[in-house]
Amino acid sequence: MKLLLHTRFYPNTGGIETVASLLAHEWIAAGVNVSVVTDVAADANRQMRFPFPVYHCPSAMQFLQLVRAHDVFIHFNVSVRAIWPLLFVRRPFIAVHHGFYVINESGHRDLRENVKLFIAQRATENIAVSESVARTIGINCKIIANPFERKFFQDGKQQDRGGDLVFLGRLVSSKGVAVLIRALKLLKNRNLTPHLTIIGNGPERPVLEKLIRNLQLKDQVGFTGAIATAKVAELLRMHKIMVVPSVWNEGFGVVALEGIACGCVVVGSSGGGLPEALGPCGLTFPNGDVTALADRLEQLLKNDQLAKELLSHADSHLEKHRPERIAQEYLRVICTATGSC
Template identity: 30%
Template structure:
């Protein structure tokens, strides 16, 4: 869609780095869909339209391909963003992911103040961990620039209280501009209700979800699983795609787990797997929030998660709604998985906790945030 085809003036634009299928991009699209459905004049813009996520955008929600090619190629992306601001004149632009966040602020600062929209940045990772361990070099570099760019945004939004403190302490965001949303647009209320009857379980089925990259530490999960497999009939399914696939497939062969571990790749609807699972496990070395943890709770599926800052502990209420184990501790991971499989879960309690993370709740809080910036609904 060209800039001139936007249906209304001064929309709020959700900047999505790419349509490639990552969790941060899915969250941004889900939030944009919800804001649009709530009556906010919305559009989605992307630096790179290639990928499967475009089909998740609601019909009628304007989509703008900025045509920057490879995401975050500064020479093309910054001018494209400035043109977006000049031609569309959005009331606000919301961005996610640190490199896109810094790029957006950079582009806005090059314009006269009268042409600058309100800038709202979503911090979807944990800066203290991601600045060293993010799998993308662009993000690692951008976290070193964030203390200069982030304070110049109108608001910087975190998903957890712990990350808000990091934004203030490490990224130099003024406390009044750092906002903890306390939730993410994970599932709609109707989708949550549809999962309430997910009771048909596959005994011993363990599910994990995430990009196949080192920070998810699926290698440790497979090693822990191999111990459980020697004790009882269990099966592990790891949903996701990424550069670690060859190494993980080798590990599966070495441990003689070919009949017990499945790696089906990226799937559009992971809840279909979670709804049948006996257990969900997150073995991450760091975790920005933990959408998959919420999805597991929504299915009434017990959770074992590494106690990494900050999402898992906040979602699981300090371990009341799932088991937290120290990261990098194989014995603790094995013990946590064993105990979770042997303990009957309170599925209703897990689903009640998941209800705190609906799209509608995230939308309501975001609308309140935008109202503080004098950004309102469609006239």
Template identity: 35%
Template sequence: MKILIYSSVFYPSIGGIENLTLALAKEFRSFGHEVKVVTEQVQKTGDPIEGIEVVHPSKALDQLKLFFWSDVLYMPNITLKGVWLLVFNPFKKWVVSHNDFHLAQSNDAKTRFKNLVIKAASNISVSKSVARALRTRSTVIYNCYNDAAFRVYDDEPRDIDFLFVGRLVSQKGCDLLIDACSRLNRPFRLSIVGHGPEFAGLQARVDALGLGDRITFLGFMRDEALARVMSRHRVMIVPSLGAEGFGIAALEGLACGCKMLVSDAGGLPEAIGGFGEVFPMGDGAALTVLLEQCLAQPEIDPMSDAKVAYLLDHRAKSVARKYLEVFA
């Protein structure tokens, strides 16, 4: 099968969609399919992706050639910049995966047009929550994680209480977590991994609460370095204040053996598959109660057979196989 991926964002940019699309592209190749990509992301000179041609959308003729070459046009989130290609063959197999709620959260002319044209596509939703919000039928295929990097590292001592991983922006709820920790009656240690525009404000909040000796900012991390940090923590918290399409970070934390506490923000509860605790979005008091319980019962969450099976189903290879079934 010849697969053309048309994505506004892609490697070397870093983010949920970028990481997912790159993982899927590599797995499609591992199954013996040809893959080419059209993206606005400028590629790193001298660091090509093996076996995958990447074209910038400014090269219209090259795009058209790739469109005629392909058997399937796949878009991770719909981008109207690529829809024009379908004028030349409206019967081309066209697949759109929906990774967030933007088509349900706006009603401007552009969004209404997107909701209209996706009815001609085969649609994939990354969670049941996204599928319910979508205005057309879709197949639910949960996101994958990098199982080579994100796993339990037995040589890392699991001796730190709490972990937050995410961009330091208001939607991710790190400030809610800091405030919830400030009300704890037991000693604790919290590590914060990530960077973003809220960093200075969050650090000032920690200092104002007198928690500088208990809360540590570790900066941006990824891949094995991040996985090893996860393996040193007992509990990972994802306190998002806005609906998440899925939540790959929660899946990664689960794979590294963390006990998961997540808010009921969109697809986040689906990401942990019942292996963790869910609290109401924005409810700091409820989060404090859960954190207290974790400190009172410091046992490490076991990697049960059921959890292992759940994680196996979310490997990149397993998820790519499900995508290929839709493509076919």
């Protein structure tokens, strides 16, 4: 079987890019022929070797030839600009939904997003990464949760976790780091002064640094910038609590799995699919609610036994998200959709 996967990919980084790479590697290991096609550009200085071909920004003719050369066409999130080859080449089309197709946090959809859902309704098969995504987009989907990178993200069982709170992600307003910083100020007013490590970079960093100065929290917050994956995992293993304070609903939240795998209890927003990623290994609070976030953090900072109880479920929860297991779930759906089983 030959699979063509259209997705965001390297050199971009993020949840979808991680999942795409993990699944492609697992499919190759299972003896499946995989090619990745992406609209993300990569110059010669940023090329990376993969055990499968990756086509960056192919020409129209090359794209058409790629679809023709493969048995199945898969989209990680439906792309209007990448669907046109199916007008000329009939292939089974699998739409994998990682998000809600909305343009703002209130859930509004414009014409383009509605067109994507119109296309998805005509797919051979639809897969959603969470029950929340499937419910919100209103399409009958198979639910297959996301995997995480086990090679790096694992608990070293170290006893000394000197770090208190950690955030991992791109520094953009939708990720809610400002909410976390304001919650830190509330905790300080309650005579609790945990330290926060912010891992990642993005356009919101200057705004966050100004907020930290204004709230007089400079001694409690540190930025690492963007760092290598192995170093990220090492830092996570040094912290007790990961915070995922997204303001917009997350379709899933692979970062939560990474934190749990490294031995962090996770506090995350309750909207979207993030609670499904947390499972029984964390606490939730309403999106954007500073006081509720401070309350959850205070609970955990004052009650080590609660954190231990939550993390006692980690092994069984993470077992459901092993890359090889998730890859096989995808292949079963693809085989059924193509009649090749």
